[in-house]
Amino acid sequence: MTQTMSPALRRRETVSGYLFLLPSLVFFVGFVVVPMVMCVITSFFDANMNANTPDVFIGLANYKELWQDKVFLKALRNTFIIVLVSVPVVCIFSLWVASAIYQMKEFALSFYRVVFYLPVVTGSVAVTVVWKWMYNNYYGIFNYLLKGAGVISKNINWLGDPKYALGCIIIILLTTSVGQPIVLYVSALSNVDSTLVEAAEVDGATNLQVFWRIKWPQIMPTTLYILVITTINSFQCFALIQLLTSGGPNYATETVMYYIYYTAFKLYRFGYGNAMGVVLAIFIALLSALQFRLAKES
């Protein structure tokens, strides 16, 4: 059909296709591309909120300063800890749950999907408020239970102690991150070609072999998607920090995203904040590319 289409008709089809695309494109360019370009450009300036002083071009000075900024380095370290812990845990836990529930009857399957997806659709403020109560130093349920069980003798200030604060944040992040991967894995596992599984079982493959040789390769695209999305979400951890700890205590929960916000909107150093944003974007891109590469090789 296409082969018989005249050049004029093809051109009209193409034009109308682009016109239909244009509304989305306007939003994408306006709210993604232009801010990205502005972010990169501003990162080379000493840009602040002062209307009386013009922004000064300072080249790479903001980028150089980053590597001498102890708070940024701490934030970067914390961000990588969050990513390195949450990404594998989310993937493994989601796969485990999905494997356990995907062959269940419809009602039970739906029930578990709802249970795990609920924190995803619940507003982050509501989730945070509930966790804040549970972690509360004075009347939180964790201290109550642990003291009741004789595990601790004195209340632990979960969010106020540098030893525990980041771990507490990661736990909340995990609960809000596993919902979507579980739903995706359930779907992916349900789509695995059952004839291949049955053939392998007939040939005497063990459950582990069936999983690694048959199912795992077929759910690899889903795994890759989950890895990339979870990595990006973990790198961008902000709301929990803003609502719970403000980066404290002692910068123990400071993440790059929160430090960008703090630098730009509290200290009004827009150029410096943008430089951090560019560096963060580079890290995310590199890690995502690495994940794509590894997935392709495997």
Place this chain on the structure above:
Amino acid sequence: MKKKLALLLALVMIVALAVPVSASAEPAESITLWTYPIGNWGDEATVKALTDAFTAETGIAVTVEYLTYADGDDKVNTAITAKQAPDLIMEGPERLVSNWGANGYMVDISDMFDDTDKSEINAAALKACFAPDGAAYEYPLVMTAHCMAVNVKALEEAGVKDLVDLENHTWTTEQFFEVVKALNETYGIVGAVYCNGQGGDQGTRALVNNLYGGTFTNEEHTAYTWDNEKNIEALKALYDTEGIDYDPSIVGGDEIANFYNGIFKMAFCWNIAQQLNPNSAGTGAGITMSGDEIGFMAFPSQDGVAALQGGIWGFGVFNNGDDAKIEAAKTFIKYMCDSEHTVEAVRASNFFAARTAAEGTDLSTVWADNEIMNEYTKLMPMLGDYYQVTTGWAAARTAWWNMLQQVGSSDGSVEAITAAVNDFCGQANAAAAG
């Protein structure tokens, strides 16, 4: 035909998206006001009554947006960068003068202060509204002294009520620590040096500064001086005191809630608005959730005479390049802050008038019918230096709570506390130096 229709529809969609929504042609006599929750100036019903009366008299319509301290600054800053700042804003000198004014976004309203105004307005409030170059970026409406609070029933049960002068609301550092010791022996938890950030830091600053006579800035408001020995001594004393912990998991609002709920027996983040309506819970003035009497107190000092942190609130005008709006905004300020209507504007705030009279209306008797407000006036003479106008204030207050966090998580040695104090005070001074 279908394709033509589809193309037409697509074009309509694109045009609809591409053409910015044109703002409705507002009459020149309309202004926007953004207000932080300063007493009932954060309450829509109260403010609407005031603005409706203003509109009825002047014909200028006022659209009000209510900010919170949690995200108000972000909203304003975003609006400024998007050139969508409101015409008027209600807050204190630390934001209006030292921040947005110093950064060139506010209108100099010094022409609104005549000699009579200057003689009627409290001297400290007047000074705080002016930038060093003589420009005024705030017209003050109300003011108060921040203080602390104690649970009087807890003091009785701990047998230390006599140590506290509840009549004059003053005590010495020695008495304070004795009271804390007794409360700790009776209840365990007494209070907390909250330091999560995001507001309420006036309480911890006043506590630390008053205990042994330390200062926060120099008199000229050009440098931060909280790295002096007296403050280090206070930080160390608080660290060593059983019953009071440095708590980076709570903010000032949480502390108030814990005090109201009876968990804490003392609160350092208190003022008259809290005394009138503890925890904004609407359960009665001057009592906790369980009905215990709340006593408001000046911060303890060695000689019993405190230098309290002040709060000064008023209006500033954003320079949006529209002279008509600026004039309308000034008319609003004159109406609320310097006219016979100032009485209602002051009463709405639950704070005290920043001036003695307004165009012949006596403001000293605004609260004559309110016993608690009258009692609270005993604290007003203790108002200390209003240093929140020092350059780099936003960075300095963040450095302050970060410093408290570091002190709290240190081993409590003088060396560790001194190192934390020097580090963060240095950061504040770097911000002050620009």
